[in-house]
Amino acid sequence: MNFINLRLAWRNIWRNKRRTYITASSIMFAIFFALIMRAYQLGVYKNMTDSVVQAYMGFIQIHEKDYWKEKTMEYLFAANDDFMKKVGSIKNVSMVAPRFESFALASAGLQTKVAIIAGIDPQKENQMSSLSKKVIRYKLDEKSEQQLFDHGFPKELISTINESRTKSFTTKDDVKKKLSKIIGEANTLKYLDIFFRETKIENGYLNQEDDGVLIGNRLADFLKLSVGDTLVLMGQGYHGISAAGKYPVRGIVGIPNPELDNQIVYLTIGQCQKLYSAENMLTAISINLKNPHEMDQTKAELISALHSNEYEVMTWKEMDKVLVQQIDSDNYSGLIMLWILYVIVGFGVFGTVLMMTAERRKEFGVMVALGMQKYKLGYVVFIELILLSFIGILAGIVLSLPVIKYFAVNPIQLTGSMADMMEMYGIEPSLPFAWQTDYFMAQSGSVFIIILIAIAYPLAKIFALDTMKSLRG
Amino acid sequence: MINSIAWKNIWRNKLRSSVVIAAVTFGILAGVFSAGLMNGMVERRLRAAIELETSNVQLHNPKYIENKELTFAINNADGIIASLIKMPEVKAIAKRMKIMAMANTASSGTGVVVYGIEPEKEKLVSGIYKKILPGEGPYFETDRKNSIVIGQKLAEKLKLKLKSKIVITLQTVDGMMVNAAFKVVGIYKTSNSMFDEMNIFVRYNDLANLTGFNEQNAHEIAILLNDTNLSDDVAQKLTKQFPNLDVMTWKEIQPDLGITVEFLNIMLYFYVIIILLALGFGIVNTMLMVVLERIKELGMLMAVGMNKMRIFKMIMLETIYLSLTGGILGITLGIILIQIFQQHGIDLSIYGEGFSAIGYDSMIYPSIGIDYYIGTFLLVILTGIIASIYPARKALKLNPAEAVRTEI
Numbered sequence: 001m002n003f004i005n006l007r008l009a010w011r012n013i014w015r016n017k018r019r020t021y022i023t024a025s026s027i028m029f030a031i032f033f034a035l036i037m038r039a040y041q042l043g044v045y046k047n048m049t050d051s052v053v054q055a056y057m058g059f060i061q062i063h064e065k066d067y068w069k070e071k072t073m074e075y076l077f078a079a080n081d082d083f084m085k086k087v088g089s090i091k092n093v094s095m096v097a098p099r100f101e102s103f104a105l106a107s108a109g110l111q112t113k114v115a116i117i118a119g120i121d122p123q124k125e126n127q128m129s130s131l132s133k134k135v136i137r138y139k140l141d142e143k144s145e146q147q148l149f150d151h152g153f154p155k156e157l158i159s160t161i162n163e164s165r166t167k168s169f170t171t172k173d174d175v176k177k178k179l180s181k182i183i184g185e186a187n188t189l190k191y192l193d194i195f196f197r198e199t200k201i202e203n204g205y206l207n208q209e210d211d212g213v214l215i216g217n218r219l220a221d222f223l224k225l226s227v228g229d230t231l232v233l234m235g236q237g238y239h240g241i242s243a244a245g246k247y248p249v250r251g252i253v254g255i256p257n258p259e260l261d262n263q264i265v266y267l268t269i270g271q272c273q274k275l276y277s278a279e280n281m282l283t284a285i286s287i288n289l290k291n292p293h294e295m296d297q298t299k300a301e302l303i304s305a306l307h308s309n310e311y312e313v314m315t316w317k318e319m320d321k322v323l324v325q326q327i328d329s330d331n332y333s334g335l336i337m338l339w340i341l342y343v344i345v346g347f348g349v350f351g352t353v354l355m356m357t358a359e360r361r362k363e364f365g366v367m368v369a370l371g372m373q374k375y376k377l378g379y380v381v382f383i384e385l386i387l388l389s390f391i392g393i394l395a396g397i398v399l400s401l402p403v404i405k406y407f408a409v410n411p412i413q414l415t416g417s418m419a420d421m422m423e424m425y426g427i428e429p430s431l432p433f434a435w436q437t438d439y440f441m442a443q444s445g446s447v448f449i450i451i452l453i454a455i456a457y458p459l460a461k462i463f464a465l466d467t468m469k470s471l472r473g
Numbered sequence: 474m475i476n477s478i479a480w481k482n483i484w485r486n487k488l489r490s491s492v493v494i495a496a497v498t499f500g501i502l503a504g505v506f507s508a509g510l511m512n513g514m515v516e517r518r519l520r521a522a523i524e525l526e527t528s529n530v531q532l533h534n535p536k537y538i539e540n541k542e543l544t545f546a547i548n549n550a551d552g553i554i555a556s557l558i559k560m561p562e563v564k565a566i567a568k569r570m571k572i573m574a575m576a577n578t579a580s581s582g583t584g585v586v587v588y589g590i591e592p593e594k595e596k597l598v599s600g601i602y603k604k605i606l607p608g609e610g611p612y613f614e615t616d617r618k619n620s621i622v623i624g625q626k627l628a629e630k631l632k633l634k635l636k637s638k639i640v641i642t643l644q645t646v647d648g649m650m651v652n653a654a655f656k657v658v659g660i661y662k663t664s665n666s667m668f669d670e671m672n673i674f675v676r677y678n679d680l681a682n683l684t685g686f687n688e689q690n691a692h693e694i695a696i697l698l699n700d701t702n703l704s705d706d707v708a709q710k711l712t713k714q715f716p717n718l719d720v721m722t723w724k725e726i727q728p729d730l731g732i733t734v735e736f737l738n739i740m741l742y743f744y745v746i747i748i749l750l751a752l753g754f755g756i757v758n759t760m761l762m763v764v765l766e767r768i769k770e771l772g773m774l775m776a777v778g779m780n781k782m783r784i785f786k787m788i789m790l791e792t793i794y795l796s797l798t799g800g801i802l803g804i805t806l807g808i809i810l811i812q813i814f815q816q817h818g819i820d821l822s823i824y825g826e827g828f829s830a831i832g833y834d835s836m837i838y839p840s841i842g843i844d845y846y847i848g849t850f851l852l853v854i855l856t857g858i859i860a861s862i863y864p865a866r867k868a869l870k871l872n873p874a875e876a877v878r879t880e881i
Binding site: 018019022023025026029030033070071072073074103105110111112113114234235236240329333336337340341343344345347348350351352354355358359 | 488489492493495496499500503504507511542573575577579580581582583584630632642644648650744747748750751752754755757758759761762766821
């Protein structure tokens with residue numbers, strides 16, 4: 001029975017091919033645009049949150065109560081092994097890393113700059129944010145540019161690389177991959193060895209008892225520091241004691257978040273506590289999760305496990321409210337645009353089905369006169385319209401898939417002033433599209449709902465059909 | 474003749490035409506209004522930025538741009554100012570020192586940008602003095618040495634109140650680090666919390682004395698013009714006049730703002746075009762229906778001698794009228810809505826923190842130039858024309874003899 005209705009509906013929609021094509025294509029167009037827009041937006045949001053959460057903050061942090069509001073030396077706490085074990089034993093917690101964070105003036109030679117001083121446990125930090133993978137091993141600077149040029153590396157290629165803003169590389173593969181994109185594969189293969197030789201910098205990661213520092217790539221550029229040079233830190237320590245120290249630079253790390261990259265100095269946590277005269281004290285414990293979706297639940301578990309009012313447990317959403325709100329407000333404006341599109345498509349579909357029912361009044365009259373029940377007739381028409389929308393939605397998805405996939409794999413790399421702007425907001429200047437199923441469902445669902453509303457009226461018309469009149473019309 | 478036939482034809486099927494017109498009205502209204510919102514937001518931001526942060530044009534020592542070091546100054550800034558003030562485009566000029574420093578209090582410390590300003594001249598260029606919070610200080614009205622004006626965000630961060638002491642650590646001309654205590658004489662708040670957190674103001678001579686900086690020099694010369702649109706012209710002139718200085722317009726000083734303003738127009742039209750594209754499908758669809766429905770009638774008209782050009786024109790006019798009616802309705806409603814909200818403003822302070830973090834006011838007063846309405850209007854007509862081509866061609870291909878015989 002069902003099958004017959006379906007076949008009837010299918011044949012009906014192909015009776016007027018042009019109308020089917022037009023209606024389906026207007027739905028397809030809406031879905032296509034909605035999906036591309038959504039993929040772009042969600043991709044940017046993910047990029048924004050990743051560069052904050054995964055690279056540095058962690059999903060949840062524990063501090064002394066009120067620390068986050070003030071972020072001063074008055075809110076330090078001591079965490080013993082028991083404490084760490086208790087935190088680590090919570091089900092969803094994958095990593096626990098101690099942190100000691102403060103500000104200081106960092107100077108080298110005549111340059112001075114305010115820096116974020118992060119005391120870390122090198123091993124744990126590495127598991128948490130893969131810091132050692134961010135260590136830069138090949139870097140194009142003025143000196144290496146000259147050397148490259150002397151060894152026959154064409155000048156145009158150097159300036160092409162400079163324009164692309166990709167001048168630091170972490171591994172040999174990284175060099176190969178990025179250079180191929182910038183100067184083409186043939187050129188890359190030809191000059192790869194020279195490039196490896198001339199741009200290599202001896203760079204290390206911190207070991208557990210290290211007395212050196214890792215500094216951000218942009219900060220290194222500003223302070224004109226390279227590996228092996230000495231960095232001086234000056235600031236205010238625990239209880240107002242002045243804090244000063246001299247540290248050799250062990251390595252340079254490229255942090256995706258430009259704002260951090262411009263300011264960060266990593267020390268081992270022991271050295272950092274010594275610098276600030278705060279032995280065994282921490283500012284924060286940073287926690288990574290196995291399943292990020294259960295963040296709030298894990299936070300509740302942490303609070304009850306600590307059962308003390310001396311600590312505050314915060315998720316990244318609470319810590320970086322600005323980011324969350326920026327995303328939210330952008331998200332709203334995007335959603336408004338989407339709903340405008342949906343409503344317009346709704347009108348389009350409404351117009352089409354209205355016409356269709358008007359045109360086929362006689363046919364409907366004949367069917368009813370021949371004994372087809374109205375509800376069955378309505379059912380067939382309903383299936384027709386559903387089929388029509390499915391065709392449109394599917395076509396839209398199929399059309400958008402390759403585009404989204406392409407930009408998900410090859411994010412748009414921004415250059416020039418647009419990139420500067422993104423960096424100013426602390427976001428990596430690349431625009432990867434999001435590649436996940438949920439928004440495909442959401443978009444298709446929304447369009448489908450709009451279409452359902454649009455077809456309610458013509459269906460009602462069928463039920464109010466006056467057989468005699470329509471037969472004569 | 475054809476005109477009035479086309480117009481009357483539209484109203485032969487009221488319901489169908491109304492649906493299309495309603496769709497166009499809604500689409501255009503939504504497009505115009507959201508454009509007004511975005512434009513209003515950016516305009517306000519732009520005005521605030523020029524008034525409070527960047528002025529129209531700034532001069533620097535080219536080396537200072539790369540590296541904000543104390544010694545990379547503009548030599549003989551006073552002389553340059555004296556010659557610039559004579560230019561007719563210039564409204565006001567101020568010189569500033571601008572240095573990176575650490576600000577410490579008993580409880581904590583942070584990095585800041587210290588401006589050394591001459592309060593009386595600065596008032597003519599920058600509106601910061603208007604942004605002092607009520608009850609939060611006399612600004613630089615008293616002659617006290619080592620006075621300082623800070624932003625509210627910084628005051629919160631460092632737990633500072635009016636009359637609190639703050640210690641500034643900075644480098645002198647010969648590379649030594651010095652500390653100096655300043656007393657807070659004013660707390661300001663702009664709509665840009667990033668700015669409020671970073672920038673503090675002290676007297677020019679206090680800062681110059683502290684660092685051993687030559688008082689004739691400056692790091693920055695800020696120029697306010699009578700008309701913002703003149704920025705690029707004036708900048709060009711100045712580049713020629715002072716080849717060894719770096720001349721920047723507000724667009725270059727705040728590239729994000731420059732880009733936003735430049736891309737805004739494209740963005741606004743982009744939205745309307747997407748909306749019109751979606752509407753176009755609906756219009757084509759409807760007009761096609763119109764043609765197919767009237768095959769017999771069109772055949773008849775041809776048979777009695779109406780030439781094809783006229784048929785084409787009639788269908789095209791019907792389409793244009795259809796979209797234009799919606800377009801005019803939409804634009805009119807849009808203007809009314811924008812006017813209403815321009816009076817009262819739309820309060821987005823629920824999301825205020827996020828907006829002010831990127832420098833935008835949370836009150837939005839939508840506004841948009843007349844050229845945008847005209848542009849939208851023309852685009853609507855264009856949509857009507859493009860949407861009519863296919864259905865009108867369909868009508869042209871009809872064979873009168875067959876068409877007359879068609880039974881619908």
